[in-house]
Amino acid sequence: MYLTKEQEKMLSGEQGETVERMFRLLVRLGEIYGADKMIPVSSVQVAGVSYKSIGDPGLEFLEDIAAKNTKVMVHTTLNPPGMDLLDWDKLGFPKDFAVKQLRIMDAFKKMGIMTTATCTPYLVGNLPHFGEHIAWSESSAVSFANSVIGARTNREGGPSALAAAICGLTPNYGLHIAEKRKPTLLVRVGVELKSNADFGALGYHVGKIVKDGIPYLKGIARAEVDQLKALGAAMAASGAVALYHIEGITPEAEKMAPSGIEAIDVGENELQEAYAKLNTGKEPDIIILGCPHASLKEIANLACKVEGRHMKKPLWICTSRTTKDTATKMGFTEIIERAGGKVVADTCAVVAPIEQMGYKTTAVDSGKAANYLPSFCKQQVVFKSLDDLLEGRTS
Ligand code: F3S
Numbered sequence: 001m002y003l004t005k006e007q008e009k010m011l012s013g014e015q016g017e018t019v020e021r022m023f024r025l026l027v028r029l030g031e032i033y034g035a036d037k038m039i040p041v042s043s044v045q046v047a048g049v050s051y052k053s054i055g056d057p058g059l060e061f062l063e064d065i066a067a068k069n070t071k072v073m074v075h076t077t078l079n080p081p082g083m084d085l086l087d088w089d090k091l092g093f094p095k096d097f098a099v100k101q102l103r104i105m106d107a108f109k110k111m112g113i114m115t116t117a118t119c120t121p122y123l124v125g126n127l128p129h130f131g132e133h134i135a136w137s138e139s140s141a142v143s144f145a146n147s148v149i150g151a152r153t154n155r156e157g158g159p160s161a162l163a164a165a166i167c168g169l170t171p172n173y174g175l176h177i178a179e180k181r182k183p184t185l186l187v188r189v190g191v192e193l194k195s196n197a198d199f200g201a202l203g204y205h206v207g208k209i210v211k212d213g214i215p216y217l218k219g220i221a222r223a224e225v226d227q228l229k230a231l232g233a234a235m236a237a238s239g240a241v242a243l244y245h246i247e248g249i250t251p252e253a254e255k256m257a258p259s260g261i262e263a264i265d266v267g268e269n270e271l272q273e274a275y276a277k278l279n280t281g282k283e284p285d286i287i288i289l290g291c292p293h294a295s296l297k298e299i300a301n302l303a304c305k306v307e308g309r310h311m312k313k314p315l316w317i318c319t320s321r322t323t324k325d326t327a328t329k330m331g332f333t334e335i336i337e338r339a340g341g342k343v344v345a346d347t348c349a350v351v352a353p354i355e356q357m358g359y360k361t362t363a364v365d366s367g368k369a370a371n372y373l374p375s376f377c378k379q380q381v382v383f384k385s386l387d388d389l390l391e392g393r394t395s
Helices: 005-011 017-033 051-067 095-110 139-149 158-167 196-210 225-238 268-278 296-306 321-329 332-338 367-377 386-390
Strands: 038-040 043-046 075-078 169-171 185-189 215-218 262-266 286-294 315-319 341-345 361-364 380-383
Touching: 005 017, 017 158, 017 169, 043 158, 051 095, 051 158, 139 225, 139 286, 158 169, 185 196, 196 215, 196 225, 196 262, 196 268, 196 367, 196 380, 196 386, 225 286, 225 367, 262 268, 268 367, 268 380, 286 296, 286 367, 286 386, 296 315, 296 321, 296 332, 296 341, 296 386, 315 321, 321 332, 321 341, 332 341, 361 367, 367 380
Parallel strands: 043 075, 185 215, 185 262, 286 315, 286 361, 315 341, 361 380
Antiparallel strands: 038 169
């Protein structure tokens, strides 16, 4: 791989031990994937933030980097931690967990990373433009950035994203190259998708089949942005989809029209099969919405649906702090709280230690959360549309 003189210096340790260590990781990645050179990135999203996911080794690693006064070189935002960073005590998060989680946040802050704490950075100030090279981890955000925005990123892991942030570079391979963004599977959708959950169920089904390929979906007449984030998140979870195209909707679809690739049909039966596979529980202890983190529009919609009601089960909607603040100013948080719900900031169903908080069966309208909750949080899952969940139609 070609390296500039400046990059050679990074590799030889002239810019300090941490830069050397981080750049070595990027070079190694580039060698594995056949990159020809390094390219600059303009933004990074770092995952691997929850103490539940990274534990003491991760905490020590981050504190070590922060203690060396290492700073990121580009605009860098952060994924959700394992708790609401302000209301963790009120919400019942364990204190020993909270202490470690706050140390992790401090370490990131010392590195100059914006502690946005959300998996939807594009809603809170980290919005790349079409064609921009970025290095994002968090699979749902990667999928959104590549597919809906048309920015270019590989599916980074936490360490490689952090390395890209510290070095301002990423190896040039995979989805950074136009040729590698062509579809590998044509998906003919022959069913009407009516809710975020339907988009999640479709995503779950397609992700299982296409794995780390690139699906090209035909037959989706319209999709709201929130539905696209639900679709991409589910495909990234059941498979490893980092980019999808939808005819007439996503920005690269027209020039990526498929020819001569394998095709599958998805109809009502396949959608119902996906629901059946993801539904492993019956009576939920709690309903958790906001995976990926809810937009202001989704919170407004929930407030509208629960206004004047009293929910029988605990209800959370997870979102970023920034979005929650606006929702509070608009009165949506109060409406949801009066109905017995909570607008939970920063964290989410999957990265929070909900199993330690006594919950055994969780209801969600997200294909991604439904896919991960059994393994990450030992939960049984009820996976339905928002309307079904709010009306208690859980089986
Ligand atoms: Fe985001 Fe958590 Fe879902 S990180 S995509 S809300 S699993």
